[in-house]
Amino acid sequence: MVTETKLSPAEMSERTGVSIDTLRYYEREGLVQNVTRAENGHRRYSENDVLWIGVLRCLRATGMTMEQLRHYCELGAQGVTTIPERRQLLTDHRAVVEQQVAELNEALALIDHKLEYYR
Amino acid sequence: MVTETKLSPAEMSERTGVSIDTLRYYEREGLVQNVTRAENGHRRYSENDVLWIGVLRCLRATGMTMEQLRHYCELGAQGVTTIPERRQLLTDHRAVVEQQVAELNEALALIDHKLEYYR
DNA sequence: GAACAACCTGGAGCGCACTCCAGGTCAAGC
DNA sequence: GCTTGACCTGGAGTGCGCTCCAGGTTGTTC
Numbered sequence: 001m002v003t004e005t006k007l008s009p010a011e012m013s014e015r016t017g018v019s020i021d022t023l024r025y026y027e028r029e030g031l032v033q034n035v036t037r038a039e040n041g042h043r044r045y046s047e048n049d050v051l052w053i054g055v056l057r058c059l060r061a062t063g064m065t066m067e068q069l070r071h072y073c074e075l076g077a078q079g080v081t082t083i084p085e086r087r088q089l090l091t092d093h094r095a096v097v098e099q100q101v102a103e104l105n106e107a108l109a110l111i112d113h114k115l116e117y118y119r
Numbered sequence: 120m121v122t123e124t125k126l127s128p129a130e131m132s133e134r135t136g137v138s139i140d141t142l143r144y145y146e147r148e149g150l151v152q153n154v155t156r157a158e159n160g161h162r163r164y165s166e167n168d169v170l171w172i173g174v175l176r177c178l179r180a181t182g183m184t185m186e187q188l189r190h191y192c193e194l195g196a197q198g199v200t201t202i203p204e205r206r207q208l209l210t211d212h213r214a215v216v217e218q219q220v221a222e223l224n225e226a227l228a229l230i231d232h233k234l235e236y237y238r
Numbered sequence: 239g240a241a242c243a244a245c246c247t248g249g250a251g252c253g254c255a256c257t258c259c260a261g262g263t264c265a266a267g268c
Numbered sequence: 269g270c271t272t273g274a275c276c277t278g279g280a281g282t283g284c285g286c287t288c289c290a291g292g293t294t295g296t297t298c
Contacts (some may be wrong), residue, residue, distance in 0.1 A: 008244080008245085009244085009245070010244075010245090019286085019287075020245090021286075021287055021288075022285085022286060022287080024246095024247095025285080025286065025287085029285095038245095040245080040246090040293080040294055040295075041245080041246060041293080041294085042244075042245050042246075042294090043245085043246090055229065055233075058225070058226050058229050059226070060285090061222055061226065062222075062223060062226045065284080065285095066284080066285070083237050086237060087234060087237045090230050090233055090234055090237075091234065093230065094227065094230045094231075094234075097223055097226055097227055097230070098227070100223055101220060101223050101224070101227075103180060103181075104181060104216055104219055104220050104223070105220070106177070107177050107178070107180065107181045107216055108213065108216055108217070108220075110174065110177050111209050111212065111213045111216070112213075114174075114209055115206060115209055115210065115213075118202050118205060118206045118209075127274080127275085128274080128275070129274075129275090138256085138257080139275090140256075140257055140258070141255085141256065141257080143276095143277095144255080144256065144257085148255095157275095159263080159264055159265075159275080159276090160263080160264085160275080160276065161264090161274075161275055161276075162275085162276090179255090184254080184255095185254080185255070
């Protein structure tokens with residue numbers, strides 16, 4: 001379709017749960033690329049941008065740093081030749097997340113142990 | 120036993136994996152209490168302190184803030200009457216950690232989805 | 239045409255959890 | 269008695285990820 005819905009910053013913020021300031025910050029830092037503009041210079045976000053912000057927030061929530069995300073974005077911008085590296089990056093991060101899950105489970109065990117003790 | 124092994128700051132740091140500066144910082148902030156001193160004024164940590172630092176780090180690693188940990192410590196210092204509140208605090212935090220696990224699992228699913236896409 | 243709202247930019251400020259530093263004490267070894 | 273090293277204190281500095289601000293433009297509404 002040619003007629004793609006475009007979102008204003010306020011709408012984008014509403015849709016993603018990310019503040020307008022943070023959206024601009026991400027763009028400045030290279031974590032969101034090629035945001036289009038209306039004739040008056042205002043940003044217009046696409047549905048793809050909405051999806052990407054979702055991914056971005058998800059990866060951030062698992063401890064991926066701004067730096068790593070920027071790198072991942074740059075790879076994406078460079079085209080399909082970087083797919084192996086992107087896959088590697090995600091695979092590595094996957095291991096980090098699994099490690100986090102393991103640590104949280106340890107923490108749960110410790111909390112349960114403490115709770116047991118308080119009974 | 121009366122003859123309890125006491126650890127110097129350097130030994131404590133070695134044992135817990137927490138830097139000497141951070142150990143002092145925790146003490147200043149009320150997260151580690153009643154650290155004994157040698158005659159020359161140097162700190163001497165007990166095995167109990169080692170255990171407590173382990174718990175503290177575990178709770179910190181799950182996102183419990185310094186503020187919450189300080190509160191938990193203060194409750195501990197106030198004696199057994201605060202046990203219900205401590206139990207409540209841990210129970211609440213347990214739910215937070217479970218929520219984190221759920222989010223990490225969502226992230227893993229997303230990463231796997233992306234990886235699938237790159238294949 | 240005045241007021242208002244939504245947005246723009248560059249840059250400053252903030253909160254958290256450390257981390258580092260300057261200047262000093264004290265005990266042990268040479 | 270001088271150096272060295274481990275420690276002390278109070279306070280300043282750091283890095284990350286936002287968050288806020290001042291001053292300006294544009295478009296709409298009364």
